[in-house]
Amino acid sequence: MDLAHYTQRLAQLVAIPSVSSTSSQYDQSNEGVIDLLASWTHALGFRVEKLPVPNHPGKFNLVATLGTGSGGLILSGHSDTVPCNPEKWQQDPWQLTQRDNALFGLGATDMKGFFPLALAAAQRFKIEQYQAPLILLATADEESSMSGAMALRDQSYPISRAAVIGEPTGLTPIRAHKGVMMESIRIIGQSGHSSNPELGVNAMDIATTLLNYLKRLKRSLRARYQDNRFAISYPTMNFGCIHGGDSPNRICGEVNLHFDVRTLPDLTQDQLRNEIAEYCAKLASKTGAIIHLRPLINSVPSFDAGISELVALCEQLTENTAETVAFGTEAPYLQAMGMDTVVMGPGSIDVAHQPNEYIELSQLEPAYALISKLIHHYCIAPL
Known part of the structure; x- marks a missing residue:
């Protein structure tokens, strides 16, 4: 692989800033990244489709196809990044910097660095060699709402025999991951003078009761659900932030609680949310408070590849046993379209979402060779 060309593309x-965030203060369009990828793939002979994401202005997916027919392979990545704190970086986050045998920049490993590798591997073969299509897929909003992948799932497009999502896994195949729920509970009581508790409805007292319930539920989930494939073999619940009240001499009128749950494949997210909602309704009726439960993000389903030809092939090619992870990806959405799906790419998740993100140079050549072998297996000489 031509390292200079790879570095130039990355x-x-x-x-191009392409931050995706649930906060409108930070959220940006990904159109610039999509247009750049579209220009590169078009020049290489791909048929290019730029698809607006419904109800998300300024957000786009890219579907670029090389070759014709059925089957084939999707190489998928997300075009967005998380927000960053430039003042905490040792260099400009949007200026790729090479040092210490690594390339530093926002999205270098998560996951803009995957796209130049996929294109380099595609160029390794002549267009006329393709017996089944290779599809480069670039999605929007993976880091926030998953709106790009959800739109593709709803459209059932594109479809291939297999899909590789190039998230940073150190080139270890990921066969399963937990689901992610992020929830908000808003408790609205009635403020009043603290000298007489009967004058109001103390939202903080109700929040204490609610937190005790959630802690009991947390213990119950751990007892009821176990999957030893995961390093943390049970569902987790984290209380991330709580805000409420404004003065010690006022009855607290409102509390907001945010928490997340990492679900195992056999735990239904809707069932869990309904269970929590039922308790909130009973507590509201008992106390006279108003209690709102709502998702902060579109919940990410868990993913389980099951018995998979693709996972077995990736294990063989990498000589790495497939693993599981606790973070969410777009894999369940592609799998829901009927494709054999795996998560596997260069770089480490341990350096993503933090200052001085980087991808190690030592990961690039093995990733290029691996992607090339996958293209050959599914597109050049498909069985």
Whole structure:
């Protein structure tokens, strides 16, 4: 692989801000990244489709197809990044910097660095060699709402025999991951003078009762659900932030609680949310408070590849046993479209979502060779 060409392409991608966030203060369009990838793939002979994400202005998916027919392979990545704190970086986050045998920049490993590798591997073969299509897929909003992948799932497009999502896994195949729920509970009581508790409805007292219930539920989930494939073999619940009240001499009128749950594949998210909602309704009726439960994000389903030809092939090619992870990806959405799906790419998740994100140079050549073998297996000489 031509390292200079790879670095040049990655530098161009990193230079285009494409932050995705649930906060409108930070959220940005990904159109610049999509347009750049579209220009590169078009020049290489791909048929290019730029698809607006419904109800998300400024957000786009890219479907670029090389070859014709059925079957084939999807190489998928997300075009967005998380927000960052530039003042905490040792260099400009949007200017790719090479040092210490690594390339530093926002999205270098998560996951703009995957796209130049996929394109380099695609170029390894002549267009006329393709017996089944290779599809480069770039999605929107993976880091926030998953709106890009959800739109593709709803459209059932595109479809291939297999899909590789190039998230940073150190080139270890990921066969399963937990689901992610992020929830908000808003408790609205009635403020009043603290000298007489009967004058109001103390939202903080109700929050204490609710937290005790959630802690009991947390213990119950651990007892009821176990999957020893995961390093943390049970569902987790984390109380991330709580805000409420404004003065010690006022009855607390409102409390807001945010928490997340990492669910195992056999735990139904809707069932869990309904269980919590039922308790909130009973507590509201008992106390006279108003209690709202709502999701902060679209819940990410868990993913389980099951018995998979693709996972077995990736284990063989990498000589790494497939593993599981606790973070969420777009894999369940592609799998829901009927494709054999795996999560596997260069870089480490341990350096993502933090200052001075980087991808190690030592990961690039093995990733290029691996992607090339997958393209050959599914597109050049499909069985």
